[in-house]
Amino acid sequence: MVTTLDKEGIIEVLRSIPDPEIPVINIDELGILRDVILTGDHVEVVITPTYSGCPAMTQIESDIRAKLHEHGIDNIVVRMTYQPAWTTDWMSEEAKEKLRKYGISPPGRMHNAIVPLVVDSVVCPHCGSFQTAVVSEFGSTACKALYQCQDCKEPFDYFKSI
Amino acid sequence: MTKQEALGKYLLRLADTNLILGQRLAEWCGTGPFLEEDLAMTNISLDLFGTAEALLKYACEVEGKGRTADELTFRRPEREFTNILLVEQPNVDFGATILRQLFVDAFDYYHYSELSKSSDPIIAGVAAKASKETTYHLRHSESWVIRLGDGTEESHQRMQNALNELWRFTDEQFEMNEVDAMLIEERIAVDLAPIKAKWLEKVIPVLSEATLQIPENTFMQRGGREGKHSEHFGFLLAEMHYIPRAYPDATW
């Protein structure tokens, strides 16, 4: 290995990888990147899927390999973990603000509670109105639902709390 | 049967039910009644495939013969699949699809919540994740069953036809055999009797709000656990297996 990067350095490099479907936030901000483990001869990157069937995981794995390769790291093990289950609570307030500016209403706090069996009340990311209605529980990707604002009439994506 | 063999069978059974329902829902891709529901069907399908894949990978590990999740998916013959019969039933129309989904979602909702306490950490992890996703599935199917059942004359009739057809496949979800007995003792699997009680408590009021009548004196169908499938299953597999059989060992 020709790299001189330590764990923090590698995490910093990986932070330059955007989520393939929501490019305004990176894989660390989204909570997909769980850990980086340096052993004698290789770097292990631990990732978790947002949803069980997230089709972007293969893309993310190959992005991780390509990015580390640019920094002289070739001996890479990417390990997928399901536990603990991904939660939108891992997203920072800063990341949520980025989503809002991008036009996606960010998820509310779960506090480890179970997902309720009723529809969430959601704020319009365009005008801040609470007068919004769900159009569809499933949006363009598994992690989003489709809403419409009753005040400014704009349709928007809501990043579901889970 | 060793504990290891029981675990292998158990994992396959859970995986297959997810896999086959995922395949059925994927048939709606591009043919949904409107765009949002097309997306919903395929998103739910992806969740089911993801759960199936995680369970199949673990099943391969437990089996220890070096097979992969793809091999189990694409190279097993019909009699080796142990999914419940309900999930292989044809989509028919959106109403029948969504009613079948309600039956499975309500089961998954209570089942995964219990299974997330499994003494097997991998099963517990997969179940905890699936449990959260299932809540969204159940919200979706429940509201549609009520809207369509208590909807127009046409939608009501279609939902009632679907219920008359599908009710006989619901009891198989709660069937237990020596695999369950062995794994319940190890606190790996969960007892399905209390799950059935909760399922009925959830589903009956939804059907009643949807103004639908549960058919009486239904003879409950079974056989999936032993790989005995309905006549629809061969056609489903033929489609699912077509590409890998036409181009063996092709890779992306």
Ligand SMILES: [Zn+2]
């Ligand atoms: Zn608005």
